[in-house]
Amino acid sequence: MLPMPDTPERDTLSRRAALKIGGGALLGAALLGCGGSSDDRKVLRFMTAQTLEKHRSLEPLIAEFMEIHPGIRIEHVKVPWDQAHSKYLTAILGGAPPDVMTIPSWWVTEFRAMGALEDLGPWVRDWPHLQGYTEQVKRLTRATMAFDGDRVFGLPTEVAVRSMFYRTEWLQEHGLEPAQTREEWRTLLEQITDPGRQRYGYALRGARGGFWSWWPIAQEYAGSNAWFDDDHRCIINSPEHVAGLSYWNDLYQDGLAPPDSLNWGFNELVQGFWSGLCGTMEQDPEVVRTCLEHGLDEDTLTITVMPTGPRARVALSDGGYTSMSSASRNKDEAWTFLSWLMAPEQRLRYCRDVNMIPPFAENLRDPAFGQGLYQSFVEMVSDPAIIQNWYPNYLPEMGEFLEVRVTEEHQKMLLKRQSPRDALDRLADFLTSAQKNYVDRHGPDTPRPPA
Amino acid sequence: MKRAEPYLLLTPAYLLIAGFLFYPMATVFLLSLREYQLMDPLNTPFVGLDQYAAMAGDEYFWRSLWNSVVWVVVSLFFQFLLGFCLALLLNSTRFWGRGIFQAVVFAPWAVSGFLIAIIWAWLLNGEFGLVNDLLIRTGLVDQKIGFLSRGETALLSCVLANIWFGVTFFAVMLFAALQAIPPSLYEAADMDGATAWQSFWRVTAPMVKPAIVITVLLRAIWIFNWADLIWVMTGGGPAGASRTLSLYVFQKAFLGLDFGYSAALGVALTVVSLVFTAVFLRATRFYGDEAAL
Numbered sequence: 001m002l003p004m005p006d007t008p009e010r011d012t013l014s015r016r017a018a019l020k021i022g023g024g025a026l027l028g029a030a031l032l033g034c035g036g037s038s039d040d041r042k043v044l045r046f047m048t049a050q051t052l053e054k055h056r057s058l059e060p061l062i063a064e065f066m067e068i069h070p071g072i073r074i075e076h077v078k079v080p081w082d083q084a085h086s087k088y089l090t091a092i093l094g095g096a097p098p099d100v101m102t103i104p105s106w107w108v109t110e111f112r113a114m115g116a117l118e119d120l121g122p123w124v125r126d127w128p129h130l131q132g133y134t135e136q137v138k139r140l141t142r143a144t145m146a147f148d149g150d151r152v153f154g155l156p157t158e159v160a161v162r163s164m165f166y167r168t169e170w171l172q173e174h175g176l177e178p179a180q181t182r183e184e185w186r187t188l189l190e191q192i193t194d195p196g197r198q199r200y201g202y203a204l205r206g207a208r209g210g211f212w213s214w215w216p217i218a219q220e221y222a223g224s225n226a227w228f229d230d231d232h233r234c235i236i237n238s239p240e241h242v243a244g245l246s247y248w249n250d251l252y253q254d255g256l257a258p259p260d261s262l263n264w265g266f267n268e269l270v271q272g273f274w275s276g277l278c279g280t281m282e283q284d285p286e287v288v289r290t291c292l293e294h295g296l297d298e299d300t301l302t303i304t305v306m307p308t309g310p311r312a313r314v315a316l317s318d319g320g321y322t323s324m325s326s327a328s329r330n331k332d333e334a335w336t337f338l339s340w341l342m343a344p345e346q347r348l349r350y351c352r353d354v355n356m357i358p359p360f361a362e363n364l365r366d367p368a369f370g371q372g373l374y375q376s377f378v379e380m381v382s383d384p385a386i387i388q389n390w391y392p393n394y395l396p397e398m399g400e401f402l403e404v405r406v407t408e409e410h411q412k413m414l415l416k417r418q419s420p421r422d423a424l425d426r427l428a429d430f431l432t433s434a435q436k437n438y439v440d441r442h443g444p445d446t447p448r449p450p451a
Numbered sequence: 452m453k454r455a456e457p458y459l460l461l462t463p464a465y466l467l468i469a470g471f472l473f474y475p476m477a478t479v480f481l482l483s484l485r486e487y488q489l490m491d492p493l494n495t496p497f498v499g500l501d502q503y504a505a506m507a508g509d510e511y512f513w514r515s516l517w518n519s520v521v522w523v524v525v526s527l528f529f530q531f532l533l534g535f536c537l538a539l540l541l542n543s544t545r546f547w548g549r550g551i552f553q554a555v556v557f558a559p560w561a562v563s564g565f566l567i568a569i570i571w572a573w574l575l576n577g578e579f580g581l582v583n584d585l586l587i588r589t590g591l592v593d594q595k596i597g598f599l600s601r602g603e604t605a606l607l608s609c610v611l612a613n614i615w616f617g618v619t620f621f622a623v624m625l626f627a628a629l630q631a632i633p634p635s636l637y638e639a640a641d642m643d644g645a646t647a648w649q650s651f652w653r654v655t656a657p658m659v660k661p662a663i664v665i666t667v668l669l670r671a672i673w674i675f676n677w678a679d680l681i682w683v684m685t686g687g688g689p690a691g692a693s694r695t696l697s698l699y700v701f702q703k704a705f706l707g708l709d710f711g712y713s714a715a716l717g718v719a720l721t722v723v724s725l726v727f728t729a730v731f732l733r734a735t736r737f738y739g740d741e742a743a744l
Binding site for chain 1: 491705707
């Protein structure tokens with residue numbers, strides 16, 4: 001590497017030095033704590049970026065693993081979800097990557113492109129559980145490029161798939177059934193909305209993260225999960241995508257969502273639902289617990305599969321993987337840990353604890369998932385016709401796209417300062433130029449999932 | 452040796468300043484001349500002033516610069532006005548319970564920016580907010596106002612929270628300056644037959660002017676750089692209506708992971724601050740009439 005005034009290499013050295021000092025201090029403290037006994041166990045750093053509950057649910061599993069394998073010590077590095085991406089990048093680029101790490105599905109292409117993930121292919125060949133995943137998980141692993149032919153860059157940790165939440169009394173009051181299609185859903189929203197009584201149909205997410213509210217609908221209208229055509233032009237502004245975004249925009253403009261929802265993020269949205277302001281929302285299984293904690297129960301909460309759009313039903317699933325770092329110095333031990341933690345038995349225990357959907361078909365037969373409020377999530381992951389999402393995260397501009405641009409453009413649209421067509425045109429232009437840059441630098445073979 | 456002595460004595464301070472101020476600043480400037488995407492860290496070509504040129508055509512940049520101007524000017528104007536009034540009030544000897552008020556007035560300054568943002572975001576919440584509730588109960592409005600979700604009100608809502616927070620700073624600093632004015636000056640003015648208004652303009656104002664200039668300058672720069680409040684209250688939205696330049700730098704760096712461009716934005720932020728400081732100090736004749744900057 002050429003010497004540069006601010007190269008990552010220089011960062012690496014200083015950070016390494018700092019880590020050594022910090023690590024030395026920690027080690028010293030640990031030794032003192034142990035009364036001076038030496039510890040010749042192999043140490044694995046396990047980095048997880050999750051919610052507090054999930055971090056907590058991992059602790060007993062880790063302890064149990066260390067009991068079974070006295071020669072391995074797991075150092076659990078917990079990263080708060082909000083800063084996870086930059087923390088991971090800093091650890092990887094700074095030369096101190098963890099041995100094993102959990103990553104959300106949409107980082108896989110990015111981390112793969114950086115060469116940060118070990119190909120688990122040689123190890124999984126003898127692993128008995130690979131065929132045990134549900135069909136949806138198999139689709140997800142291919143779409144996110146975690147599984148790529150014989151190469152495997154991470155084992156599925158959990159599946160979060162969206163379903164539609166309804167307030168049961170509102171449905172009963174109007175003699176309504178949960179909607180099967182987007183058309184029915186829109187009619188349902190019109191019927192349950194009554195601003196005079198402080199009631200709105202839809203808890204819309206208009207602030208950061210609102211993309212995940214309208215993007216699935218655009219895909220339902222387009223019937224495809226493609227981002228680019230063969231000439232590397234972004235096609236998310238096709239007339240079908242525009243129709244999908246217009247559908248979402250109309251929900252807001254026609255007053256079926258609260259006016260303030262333009263500024264709603266995740267918390268406001270979930271609160272808008274449980275507080276009784278909104279009658280429906282689309283959410284992950286994790287949110288079931290939040291609803292139960294705030295007074296809803298099996299009688300007042302109905303959860304069904306997502307309504308189908310004109311061309312498809314889309315599974316917005318942002319499940320995660322657990323991967324091995326390519327820079328790990330204890331790969332065999334890392335595999336021992338990884339394969340144990342990702343096996344069906346451990347997945348079932350973990351997912352039951354954190355209200356996520358486990359990745360294995362055999363897990364879904366567990367009574368905890370096949371019934372009640374969780375049934376629809378299992379139906380969602382078992383539906384063979386669903387379109388699976390993926391994101392072109394190999395593009396460096398994708399972070400800005402998802403975090404800044406998208407929100408800006410759809411908010412302008414919600415404020416009626418531009419049409420859905422204009423919003424998508426501008427977003428497509430941004431991605432087309434990003435893709436062109438990438439192709440100029442890396443050649444025309446951009447990563448994309450099998451059709 | 453004698454001549455070198457002052458320099459030797461100053462060297463440790465200079466070294467510290469160089470290491471902790473000039474080195475990072477120079478690093479940021481050099482970074483702004485490179486394309487540095489955190490996601491593509493091995494590919495950081497030197498691009499010269501290209502990123503500055505890109506800034507000229509970046510509508511987000513100009514919009515956030517304008518928002519910054521509104522954010523600083525409106526916040527500062529009311530913070531100063533109310534803060535000065537409060538300081539005069541606290542300075543009044545006829546005021547019972549002054550000690551308690553002094554302590555209470557200082558409270559907002561001790562609260563963290565994030566907490567202030569959360570409190571105000573709840574107060575102004577468009578559905579459940581206290582302010583909306585009061586407005587509707589008193590019959591001033593008949594429909595709830597989405598303070599943070601409307602383009603026209605989002606930035607002003609943040610400004611409101613900022614004013615509430617910053618009044619205290621001016622009150623305390625100017626109160627201290629007022630306390631330092633010798634009572635004999637007022638007595639002399641009194642004997643010469645000055646009215647209350649005259650003694651305010653001829654005695655109080657000139658005596659606290661240095662404190663005013665410095666506090667206004669400091670606050671202007673702090674407000675200009677302060678992004679936490681807006682980030683928590685509106686995230687810069689809706690549609691960029693409350694995105695200031697400092698927030699844009701943050702978004703570019705930590706959400707967009709484009710460190711090269713955000714470094715260039717950071718340099719622009721510094722230049723704007725420096726130009727403002729120079730113009731402000733000259734306009735207020737801080738160094739006297741004839742002194743050049």
